[in-house]
Amino acid sequence: MKEAWQKAPLTSLIILIQVIVFILMTLAGGSTNSQVLIEFGARYTPLIKAGEWWRLITPGFVHIGLTHLVVNSVTLYFIGMYIENLFGHWRFLAIYLMSTLMGNLASAVFLPQSISAGASTGIFGLFGAFLMLGLAFWDEPAIHSLAHQFLILVLLNLGTDILVPGIDLAGHLGGLLGGFFMAAVVGAPRLGRMDLLKRFLSGTILIVTIAVFLEMGLLK
Secondary structure, eight states: OOOHHOOHHHHHHHHHHHHHHHHHHHHTTTOHHHHHHHHTEEHHHHHHTTTGGGTTTGGOOOOHHHHHHHHHHHHHHHHHHHHHHHOOHHHHHHHEEEHHHHHHHHHHHTTTTTTEEEEEHHHHHHHHHHHHHHHHHTTTTHHHHHHHHHHHHHHHHHHHHHHHOOOHHHHHHHHHHHHHHHHHHHOOOTOOOOOOHHHHHHHHHHHHHHHIIIIIIOOO
């Protein structure tokens, strides 16, 4: 555990925050209680439209039930270790938070009446970051091979999202796109230089997408 904290301190910190929030929710009435979920920052579109914009980020630290927490925490631990070491600590954090924001923004627009929460928007963003690396550094066999494996994992997860009711497909897709483009914006200097034009275009796509989503569902 000490080694994990040293190698990926922000990944470890995010997981710790998730666990603390879950314990507090349990003490407050249970993590599956809708009122408790809302009080602790779950994504609920009417409240976001009322000015509670922090709900585009806070759902990433809130979970619905113990299984939800454990599955997301274990997944985040392994993928987060990879991404934080490849990109560096603060670039990793920027990717994770942008993915969380984009995922919850997409969810708020396309599923306005539901309550949603979970780290999966950020996790899908980390998947997206790895896919970006596969494209940007395709001549690196190890990176290209891992990116291909992650692509298969992403497709399997999205297929599950489509087939299993109650899963936030919009949030996962939003997080995936957010992570992909934010990873291109911040770059991965530990692996090599990235084309400045591609980074600029990725940032532009992010800004335009956020503006479109806001106009579609949250600024009316």
